[in-house]
Amino acid sequence: MITLTWKSNTTVPVEAECITPENLAGKSAAEVGRLAVQHGNRPESLGEFFSVAGDASDSEITIEGEMQRVKWVGAGMTRGRITVRGSIGMHLGSEMTGGIIDVHGQAGDWVGAEMRGGLIHVRGNAGHQVGAAYRGSRRGMRGGTILIDGAAGNEIGSTMRRGLVAIGGACGDFAGVSMIAGSVLLFGKTGVRTGAGMKRGTIALFPAADRDVETALLPTFRFDCEYEPVFMRLVLRQLRGLGFSPADRVATTTFRRYSGDLVALGKGELLIAARLG
Amino acid sequence: MQIDGVEIEDTFAEAFAMVAARAIITADSADWATTAAREATGYATSVIACDAEAGVERELAPDETPDGRPGASVLFFGFSRDKLEKAVANRIGQCVMTCATTACYNGVDQLDKPIKIGGSLRYFGDGFQTSKLLEQPLADSRQPSAVGNQPSTTPKEVVVQAARLRLPLTTLQAGRLHYANDQQSSRRRFWRVPVMDGEFLCEDKFGTVKGVAGGNFLILASTPRAALAAAERAVAAIRQSVRDVILPFPGGVVRSGSKVGSRYKKLRASTNDGYCPTLRGVTATSLPEGVAAVYEIVIDGLSLAAVEAATRVGVRAACLPGVVRISAGNYGGNLGPHHIRLHDVLK
Numbered sequence: 352m353i354t355l356t357w358k359s360n361t362t363v364p365v366e367a368e369c370i371t372p373e374n375l376a377g378k379s380a381a382e383v384g385r386l387a388v389q390h391g392n393r394p395e396s397l398g399e400f401f402s403v404a405g406d407a408s409d410s411e412i413t414i415e416g417e418m419q420r421v422k423w424v425g426a427g428m429t430r431g432r433i434t435v436r437g438s439i440g441m442h443l444g445s446e447m448t449g450g451i452i453d454v455h456g457q458a459g460d461w462v463g464a465e466m467r468g469g470l471i472h473v474r475g476n477a478g479h480q481v482g483a484a485y486r487g488s489r490r491g492m493r494g495g496t497i498l499i500d501g502a503a504g505n506e507i508g509s510t511m512r513r514g515l516v517a518i519g520g521a522c523g524d525f526a527g528v529s530m531i532a533g534s535v536l537l538f539g540k541t542g543v544r545t546g547a548g549m550k551r552g553t554i555a556l557f558p559a560a561d562r563d564v565e566t567a568l569l570p571t572f573r574f575d576c577e578y579e580p581v582f583m584r585l586v587l588r589q590l591r592g593l594g595f596s597p598a599d600r601v602a603t604t605t606f607r608r609y610s611g612d613l614v615a616l617g618k619g620e621l622l623i624a625a626r627l628g
Numbered sequence: 629m630q631i632d633g634v635e636i637e638d639t640f641a642e643a644f645a646m647v648a649a650r651a652i653i654t655a656d657s658a659d660w661a662t663t664a665a666r667e668a669t670g671y672a673t674s675v676i677a678c679d680a681e682a683g684v685e686r687e688l689a690p691d692e693t694p695d696g697r698p699g700a701s702v703l704f705f706g707f708s709r710d711k712l713e714k715a716v717a718n719r720i721g722q723c724v725m726t727c728a729t730t731a732c733y734n735g736v737d738q739l740d741k742p743i744k745i746g747g748s749l750r751y752f753g754d755g756f757q758t759s760k761l762l763e764q765p766l767a768d769s770r771q772p773s774a775v776g777n778q779p780s781t782t783p784k785e786v787v788v789q790a791a792r793l794r795l796p797l798t799t800l801q802a803g804r805l806h807y808a809n810d811q812q813s814s815r816r817r818f819w820r821v822p823v824m825d826g827e828f829l830c831e832d833k834f835g836t837v838k839g840v841a842g843g844n845f846l847i848l849a850s851t852p853r854a855a856l857a858a859a860e861r862a863v864a865a866i867r868q869s870v871r872d873v874i875l876p877f878p879g880g881v882v883r884s885g886s887k888v889g890s891r892y893k894k895l896r897a898s899t900n901d902g903y904c905p906t907l908r909g910v911t912a913t914s915l916p917e918g919v920a921a922v923y924e925i926v927i928d929g930l931s932l933a934a935v936e937a938a939t940r941v942g943v944r945a946a947c948l949p950g951v952v953r954i955s956a957g958n959y960g961g962n963l964g965p966h967h968i969r970l971h972d973v974l975k
Contacts, residue, residue: 468763494761494763495763496763513761514763515762515763534760551758553760576826578826578827579826580820580826580827581654581695581697581731581826581827581829582760582818582820582827582829584695584696584697585694585695585760585762585818586760586762588694588695588696589762589764618758
């Protein structure tokens with residue numbers, strides 16, 4: 352395992368897409384320290400910002416520190432594991448196709464944007480556009496799993512095509528906007544216009560007992576029925592197996608189903624868990 | 629060889645290779661799961677005249693099923709993968725999808741030669757069907773919390789952990805690292821077909837294995853009552869303690885044992901006259917003196933070892949007072965590749 356320890360106090364963004372298990376594998380600590388990063392408008396070496404110890408021959412990387420300005424960590428990774436102990440900046444795991452990123456802290460915007468596979472688990476909060484499509488892109492996340500234990504911002508899973516996003520805390524507006532398919536599970540308070548323009552896919556809401564989310568739904572979602580979708584048992588089981596603690600709070604198997612968004616294809620669904628108490 | 633005074637004939641059962649699949653059927657209650665399982669495995673005693681051989685392997689507790697509901701495990705056997713696919717899709721479609729509250733899952737880990745089940749039945753949804761693709765997290769051999777890779781982990785613990793986490797067993801055994809986006813075994817697609825009580829959930833593809841069918845032994849007894857009591861005891865013992873096998877005949881017991889061919893051209897099999905007590909005087913009988921009835925136990929299994937284990941357990945349980953001899957059916961060793969010698973499995 353290789354350990355990168357943040358040692359800088361810069362406030363200028365550091366773009367470090369070189370930090371992936373496959374890129375660091377087979378390199379000595381000195382070689383890793385010489386890898387190129389972008390510091391604002393200047394190229395620098397990774398060793399300017401991190402002290403490096405160990406080697407990544409086992410495809411395991413640990414990064415330590417408060418690195419809100421460090422972007423693109425794990426972008427495009429295909430295998431291995433990155434463990435972040437602290438906070439990390441934008442574009443974490445962007446377009447990754449495999450492997451695991453485990454963040455014991457906060458993450459910035461665009462976590463797992465357009466990812467194809469693998470697992471990202473953020474134990475704290477994340478920013479906007481989790482699993483979303485980049486501006487101008489036709490599709491967002493196309494596979495994999497993103498778990499955010501805390502809160503997240505706007506446009507969760509925007510234009511996602513496949514995969515699973517679960518947000519344990521509150522989220523902002525337009526969750527699941529323009530979804531093509533896939534699943535978004537929201538265990539906390541939600542913003543407005545959830546599922547706007549979704550074509551297919553599932554958005555599941557698990558509201559607290561004292562919250563009425565149905566009156567805030569877009570009028571272009573039509574009520575179908577109250578039922579017990581068996582597939583949701585599989586999804587929740589998988590989340591529990593991954594250590595996503597908000598799923599442990601779900602005690603019901605009954606959901607109210609709405610079809611929509613009828614301004615788009617209308618084959619999507621909003622599943623609202625029965626409130627307890 | 630004798631067990632409890634019962635002669636074990638020095639002969640062998642001749643068994644055949646067949647393609648096998650396992651389905652896990654769940655429902656809101658154990659009654660409905662069992663109902664669906666029995667319906668799906670009806671009219672499936674022998675490929676002599678049925679599209680498949682099938683049976684209920686065992687009932688499953690909620691913590692043993694993928695969705696946490698009561699369930700049943702059923703096995704299907706066919707002569708070819710194509711025939712098995714057609715038979716299983718028809719049976720799941722007509723007998724499980726139609727049954728209240730059910731869902732159906734693949735029960736075999738190996739997905740390199742799958743058959744399409746949910747992927748065929750989805751068309752019943754008439755365009756309203758949807759699917760969910762679940763990606764299974766795979767264990768990491770370098771993770772302290774990973775299961776199945778610590779030296780102290782026993783095979784049984786691996787199986788238990790695999791069942792608990794719904795992970796492919798083979799993956800755990802290999803102790804693999806990655807989320808493995810390129811491995812089919814880490815991805816499972818489930819079809820959701822709208823039906824009148826909600827949705828029928830069925831896994832897209834079911835794995836198959838090369839199984840063993842036609843394992844058997846014969847219980848020769850002095851009275852029909854003694855023969856049936858021994859057969860019932862053998863069936864109960866096998867069902868209680870042996871996994872990966874089914875006994876496809878009614879109650880697990882066969883009374884119309886057959887021989888190959890017939891004097892009638894259209895029949896591929898006919899009554900095994902050598903074991904019919906009513907024909908003792910007019911045919912070349914295989915019945916020793918004092919035998920008045922014979923029952924056969926036929927065993928299909930996912931492996932030769934499972935069939936041998938079932939034979940061992942069944943024969944031992946069948947050695948009751950009134951039973952004269954235990955024998956086995958074969959075709960002179962010329963047809964089936966698997967010869968299960970009674971004396972060998974009972975050592």
